[in-house]
Structure formats: structure tokens, C-alpha cells
Amino acid sequence: MYLTGTFNSIGSIAISGMILLIFPMLLLRKNNNFKFPIFTTLLMYLFLFVAGISALKNGDINLMLNGIVIFSLFLAAVVILPSINFTNKVVYNALFWSHVPLTVIPLLLYGINTNPYRGIFYNPNAFGSIAATMSIALSAVFLFKLEQYFLKTDKKQSFKNIAFDFSLLLVLLFLVVLSGSRTSLLAVIFCLIFGLMIVSLRLIKYHRFGSLLKTVISTALLGVITFLIIKLTPFYDYLYFNIIYKFERKLTNGDVLDTRGSVWEQTLNQSTLFGNGSNYFLTATEVGAHNTFVGLLGEFGWVPTLLFVLVLIIFTFKGIKYAISDINDMYRYLPLISLTGFVLLSMGEGMMFKLIMLIAFFSAGTIFQKHKQEQIIEKHVFNPVIKRKRKRLVWR
Template identity: 30%
Template sequence: MSRLSMWDLPTQPKPLVFSWIFFSFFIFLSGYINNDITVMRDGIWFMIFIPIIFFSILPKLMNKYATSLIPIGLFLGVTPYIVASFVINPVWQSQEGLYRGVFANSNQLGFMAAVMSASIFIFLISALSNNKGLFTIGILYLLLLLSLGVILLANARTSLLVFIVLHIMFLKKMLQRPNYVIFSVITVIFTILIAIFVIPNDIFSLLLEQISRIQDKDSLSGREYIWLKTFIDMQLLGNGSDYFEKNFGLGAHNTLIDILGINGIIAMLIIMFFAISSFFYAFSYFQKYAKEEKYASTPLIITTCFWVLSMGEGLFGSLGSAITIAYLLSMGVIITKKTTDNINHRFNNKEREKIYDFQV
């Protein structure tokens, strides 16, 4: 990245960069029309500071280590909260039907476990790609199963959906290594045996109870009323930052609905385009750099985790959550890499032209 200055603004890939700029502009415009200082502030943050910090400076500072630092930071950032939950508020002392650990509600615990599982999936795919030993794979897979156990204890369906989607992606990679598949099956069986014979009966019973509750739980937990009302009230440039609190007393529990209610139809359509583009470029990044980068799967796994979790939570804010920061950084990695490749391509073409002119 030597030909790319730290302060050069990102320009490639255009669908990602310009859809983000337009999205930010319409957030600011929404705030201006609704006389909402909070939304205007967010629009300025999105339009100016996120491209500079997350799409330019931080990816360049992390350089070739960016795709590894993102999942490592994510894992180290959320794991202590999960560990603290079981230390401070043990499962067997929980007086509630749903285990929530140190969090305000069980969904937040499940959210953290889903984010943790995303980082572990990245480590696993990296380990498979680099032919790591069975011991390393086994430890990582055991951590993955533990994160699944936390999700089930929390009875968090959106987080469980994240885990299932990421696991399907991981299995596609694992099927290319038959010996790892056999070892993983043995690990799963061994973990189940531990759960049956080692884990105390009250904890095991609670886990089984939460699994049955997932099936009986209301599909949208009453959110369909909020979403339907938001569609009825939708405006071209939104209804302001206090729309959900004023009308429902709680958030939208969906990133796209949240943007629709606060910022309007145009902003929601643009961010949908940005989301689709981010999936396309994250997948392209993985395909192009999988052989030369150990953690080339990072943008794709983080993007998938972010947008699936977005189905049950509003994740865009001034900074959002840990997965929001990881998602923005992942987009920054793609943007920086694409911009650098474009600059290098133009530079090499000019050099070839000079050599050709000299020979002529």
C-alpha cells in the first residue's frame, strides 16, 4: 500500500463508496428537514468521519494484518462479558426463565455469543485453509459449541440463525477436508457426552428447556406491529430520531426498519443497495485473496453476521456495537485494497507506456 497515502480518500469500489456517501447525505438531509440535531450529527459522522477513520486510516494502519486483527479484536472484546456472566451470575443461581448473565436481557447475551462465534468461524476457516493440526481445529470447534450453548441458554433466535448460517458456510469449506469432518463429528459426540454426564442436571435441564422454548416462542415477539406501523407512517425523509420512542416506547429491533422510521425511504433503499454490494465485494474478496491471505474470509463472515443480526436489532448508530465497528472496518479493508489495486494498476500501465515510448 506504499503508493496510497494515509490521507487519500477512498474511491473504489464505486458502488460501496458512493452508496455510503449518498446514504450519509440523506441522513443529514433527513435531520435538517425534521429539525433534528441528533440525526444531523449522525449524518456528518457517517459522511465525513467514518470514511476517513474506518474506510481509510485504520485499514492502512493495520495494513496486511487487518483481516486477522478484526476477528481477534472482536473475540477479545466480547468474550470477557460472556465469561463474567457465568462467574458473576452462575446459571444454577439464575431465578429467571431466561438466562441473561450480566446483561439487561437474554437477547444481549445471545448477541454477544453470536458475535463471538463469528470470530471463531473465521479462525476455523483460516485453520482449515492453512492445514492446521487436528488439536487446533478441535479446540476451536469446542469453543464454537460452547458459544452455541450460550445462545441456546439465552433463547436468542436471531443469534441462533446467525450461528446456523455461518455454520453452513463453514461446512462448505470443511467438506473439502474429509479428515476434519470425521474429527469434528467425534468432537460433537464427545461434547454431547460431556453435557450429559458432566454438566449438572439443573443446568442441562435449563438448556433443554430453552431449546423447547425456541420452538414455542412467538415468531416476531410482537415486533410485527412496530414494523407494520412504521411502514404506514413512512416518509421520504423519515420522522426524526424520537419516532420509535414516542410511538412505541422501544426501538425497531431491525436495522432497516430503524432507518426507515427515523431517516426515511430513500436512506433505507440506499443502505439496502450498500448491503447487497457489501456481500458481493466481501465474497469477491474471499475468492480472490483466499490463497494469499489466511483471514480472507473475515469480510464475508463479518458482513453475514452483521446483516443477519440486523434482522433482530438496530445496529446503526454513532458507533453502534462491536459488530458494527468490525463491519465498517471490513468494508474499509475491501475499499482500501480495491483502491490500492486500482492505483497500482494505473501506475504499472504508465510504467509500461514509458518503457514502450523509450523503446520506440
């Protein structure tokens, strides 16, 4: 996250302070019982080892330091914090309590003073990624509530509650459009569509075809409402000039990717097993990679990049398994949706150590603790079965 000069010193102190708070908490806690996901942890140790080889090969200590930071993030997210009752509820609340003020206060103080809008952040794309991350996290909770509403397993999930979350999603979507970030907007839309597909699969799993039809109709109605809101309000003007017109202009110039394509092609052509050093994009391409994985490839090389991708694949399979499980957890979709958002945002921007990466890692880490999943399943299992004789749905 890059802040403007006005807020950068405050942001740096706040972020550093919050990170340092983790270590006193661990020292004060007695009987720490850390559980390691063995295979994934071994992969990350191997990643750290080959990052060291890349550093030696390129004579670049920064590669080693960056590898240590990535490994430390993994340990904190997957091993340490989940072992001290760190849940996805904490991840979700921390995201909104920390970033809603960063988003709302500048709007109240200065209004929409730039176009594209960037708020207190260094550039509009940075603001767009923050708004997109909040949208993606909120959509995960919104999808769970929608599922529970149609399955009728939670009477607390009223239509008003769902409508309120949908309204917040529209507000956050508007902020993404204000930023003019095409990557962020497409990532949010795809995450919503992907999440609706998962909800539909769960309805099919429990033979709720009537509920599935209601979901399809409701989705279509929400789409119509969204279209009308966009078309009949100033929202459309911002959408056209910040997003659509940018696509049209880039397409007319024959470069929809805005020079990203040439950078990616050059990086692939010059890629090696152990990379070209942390300054590769400053010296060889003179512009950033604008892609998390291309950035890793250019700096660290094929071997560390493939290991990092393999860890993400494991995270994704864990997220899918958790999302389609019978655990009655409001944040059940958060790991999978945030990982999807991280990958999608990484396609057009460098997301290494950005907010969406932190949310993806920490939310994935909470579901690695198998013993905690078993405890939750015993308390909150939802397992509808169909009895053939009575031909009606019963719960147990």
C-alpha cells in the same frame, strides 16, 4: 452494547478512551496516504446528504448527528485505519482481547445468576449478541483452518488445532443458549452452514472431491458429537427452556415474532421517503424496531435506508470475492461471515453501532485497499493447478 449500572461507567470510559486514541495516532503518523474507494465513498456522502434532508424535513437534529456518526464509522473503517496497516488480524484479536474478560469475569465472580443469563449487560439479548459475535468471528477462522487441513496447504493446521477451535465454538454456543436469544443462535448456526458451503465450493473449484467427501463426513461427525454433547449434558435443559420452549410458547400464542411483526407492518405502512424522526418508535409504536433496517426506515426513510443497504451489498460482494480468492490469509472468511452475521442479527434486533456492526465494517474496510491485496497475493498466493499429462496436483 448496553452494560448494567455496576459496569456502565467503566465501560463508557474505556470505549471513549479507545476511540479518542485513533486521532493522536493519526497526528503522530507522517506521510498519511489515504486511499478512497470512490464509488462507495460517494454513496456514503450521498447518504449523509439525504440524512440531512431527513433531519430538516422532521426538524430533528439527532437524525443529522446519527448520520454523521454512521459516515464517520465508514471513514474510519474503510479509509483511515486500513491506510495505517490495520488488518483483520487486529480486528479479530481486538474483539477477543476486549470481550473475553467482559464475558468470563462476571461468570467467575457471580456464576450463572440469572436465567436467561445476561452477565454484566443490560439484558439477555445484549449478552447473546456479544456471544454470537465472538462465535461468528471464531467460526470464520475455524472454517479457514478446516479448509487448509483438507487441502493440505498448511501443515501447521493439525487436527488438534481444529478440535480446540471447535471446542471453543461449543462453549460460545452454550453462552448464546444461556442468553435465550433465538436470533443470536439462529445467526450463528446459519453462518456456520453458509461458511461450510463456501469451503465446499472452494474444494470443488480445485477438484478436491475426495477432500469434499471428507469435509461432508467430518461435518456430519461434528454434528453427531454436538448432538450427543447437547443431549447428554445440562446443555439440553438450557436449550429447551431458553430457546425451544420460547418458540413453542410464542407459536402457541400465535406470535412467533413477539410483537415484532406488528411493529414492522406499521412502520412499512407509515414509511416515507425521508422518515419520521428519531423518536418515531417511542411515540408511534412505543417499542423498539427490533430490526436494524426497519429502524432506519422508520427514522430516516426509504432513501437513506436504500443507500445504506447498497453499501452493505458492495461490502458483501467484496467479502465474497475475498473469501473465494487464493490469498493465504487466516482471516479471509472474516469479512463475509461477519457481514452475514450482522444482516442476520439485524433481522431480529437493532444492531446499529453494536459490536457485530463494528466487526463487519472494520473487517470489510481492510479488503478495500486494492494495493494491499496485490501485495499479499504476490507473497502468499495459493494456486493449485492440474496438469493433464501427469494427472497429479502440483503447486506453483
